[in-house]
Amino acid sequence: MEQVEFQGFGGIALAATAFGSPENPPVLLLPSLGQVREFWFGSAKALAEAGRYAICVDLRGHGDSGHSPDGHYELDAYIGDLRAVLASLSSRAVVVSAGLGARVAMLAAGEGAPHLVTGLALVDTNIWVEQAVVDRLGGAMALRTASFDDPSKIVDAISAAYPNEPRPSLTERTMAAYAQGSDGQYAWRGDVRALAAASLPDLEERLSEAAARLAAPVTLIRGSLNETVSAEVTQRLCALIPGSEIAEIEGAGHYAASDREDDFNAILLDFLERKAPRQPLTFIRGSEPRVLRDALGCFGTGVTIVTTINEDGEPIGLTANSFTSVSLDPPLILFSLARSSANLETFEKAGKFAVNVLHIGQQPAAGRFATRGVARFEGIVWSQRDEGGSPLLEGSLASFDCTTHAIHDGGDHLMFVGHVDHATFEPHRDPLLYFRGKFRRLHFA
Ligand SMILES: Cc1cc2nc3c(=O)[nH]c(=O)nc-3n(C[C@H](O)[C@H](O)[C@H](O)COP(=O)(O)O)c2cc1C
The missing domain is CATH 2.30.110.10 (Electron Transport, Fmn-binding Protein; Chain A)
Structure with missing residues (x-):
């Protein structure tokens, strides 16, 4: 594990932690709005063991990344950051991302740079959102502006925002988004202005157009109990993205990537091996004929x-x-x-x-x-x-x-x-x- 720093859009410093050898094909893991890069550490370790170079980056205004001095947290700033990070890698990367990160990845690749990535794993991603869901997401975001005297209250608050989903566990990665101040209170680690990222309803058209133009392999991963990203909208998005596929994690809510980490990692690794294999595939006599057909x-x-x-x-x-x-x-x-x-x-x-x-x-x-x-x-x-x-x-x-x-x-x-x-x-x-x-x-x- 190694700490790395990238220069984002406008020179902002983006904090990252990398796992595995830089010689291996890169996978960039981008958190959702309000989350920090530690969220992906478990998956990044599994990816590194499977021969990938996994890089977890903090979004601007989040975790250890720099804050925009003039409050530039509009979507295009996040997109500019992602493009800058991808351009600085020695080879093209697969991007794994959730929520806001996923929307940023779709726009970064779909708007004029379809070959910027070699694949996208989009977790809990929706581009058409009902008002009720927006309100609930707003509730979840309010978590970031509150402070808590006890870590378990953070989980209580998350659970209250998603009442029908399994209660997330209190893990290091949940806590990584919070820091304890001198007053003993736990507060979100970031620039609260960053939480006001462009609202979804205004973006539907832009996101649909970008989604339809994606050229790399895409998998849409969702927890089967996810309340804010239904099976229907996932299918709708899948129909829009050429050649995309859906993978569902049974019994998981929208914290599938952390609470059902093994299932999640298995899905991710399977996708990578099939769609972004590490080495050129080899056929030897007696191998699966399909490999020869592909050759x-x-x-x-x-x-x-x-x-x-x-x-x-x-x-x-x-x-x-x-x-x-x-x-x-x-x-x-x-x-x-x-x-x-x-x-x-x-x-x-x-x-x-x-x-x-x-x-x-x-x-x-x-x-x-x-x-x-x-x-x-x-x-x-x-x-x-x-x-x-x-x-x-x-x-x-x-x-x-x-x-x-x-x-x-x-x-x-x-x-x-x-x-x-x-x-x-x-x-x-x-x-x-x-x-x-x-x-x-x-x-x-
Ligand atoms: C692009 C393409 C190329 C194909 N080339 C061959 C071929 O060269 N020889 C062959 O036997 N089948 C080939 N096939 C598969 C046959 O077209 C397919 O199996 C067809 O259903 C055979 O029909 P039949 O069993 O009625 O003869 C090809 C299919 C496609 C889409």
Whole structure:
């Protein structure tokens, strides 16, 4: 554990404690409004043990961080601080944050800097808040301006603000936000002006727009009994953030990260291992095939629909990106068909096939021809060069009409080599691409 200091927006000093080796990938842990960095120490230790460099930072005006001399505690000041901290790290970080910290992280990354972070774990995060909840949060904030003669009264006051949630335990981290004065009273450690951060209702639009623009993996973690962040709003937020996921901690209120620390850490570590793995993943013979598939997914390809005609003269087809050119003289191409394909026998018997290279407008077709149990050819305009010929999809970027030249064993696939009898192509459209498990399009910088 090491004390570090960052320069925030406008040069304000931000106090931080770091755990683990700085050589490891960084994870920045940002507290919620009114909380101090000690809140995250337990998780930070677990992260360090799991090979991460975990840095807990105090927000401006909180804990040991500097106070803004002219009272700059508006949201943009917090955002500026976070951006400054992230920019000073040697590599891009995952940010773990709750409440205000989470909103600051969403805005810092979502407003024009989507690649600022490699992932976000947002705890107890809501961007649409009912007035009743705002009032209750106000009540919780009043805790910070009161002083207490006994630490247990702090927990009483927190518990009164969240009457239907499990009573939080009196831990060092709860107490870390308070200091005992010479009068023996415990008072919140910070600049009370910092507690007046921008109110949620004014931010809904800004937060929704930022959330929709997040590009890094996001997990939304909530205690199942959290009163101020319901399951519904979490689902709504999840629907807004592309590719995000929800993890719920059963039986926990909004102090899940501290009171159910083991459950919380397990969720966090699982998210990091899946979405921000420490080292490039390695495939060795005998490993999970999925890892090899992910490695192969680093090779960007075009997308085709391979077609043929069955014995009843009906069109058959499936999406395939295993298309490869083989030879110019003789003109040969190939694609690989999974032995598990429902159409394996048809392709083997037909003695012919066509490969239709797709353009970006054909992405819906690419999705449909990779799905079982749907009428794949419905709404698709196609033709044949002659009766019984393979279906050529209208508008394709290119279509290669082939006679089957050879079928080779290819493990769990069969390699169909085709002799190209006829090829047409359309030079003006952009190709549909496939890379790392997603459809993509060309982007010229
Ligand atoms: C982008 C993409 C590429 C694919 N490439 C192949 C491929 O090369 N060979 C293959 O057998 N399946 C491939 N598939 C999977 C098939 O399209 C999918 O399993 C389909 O349901 C098979 O249908 P079938 O069993 O009716 O033949 C691909 C799927 C997608 C989305």
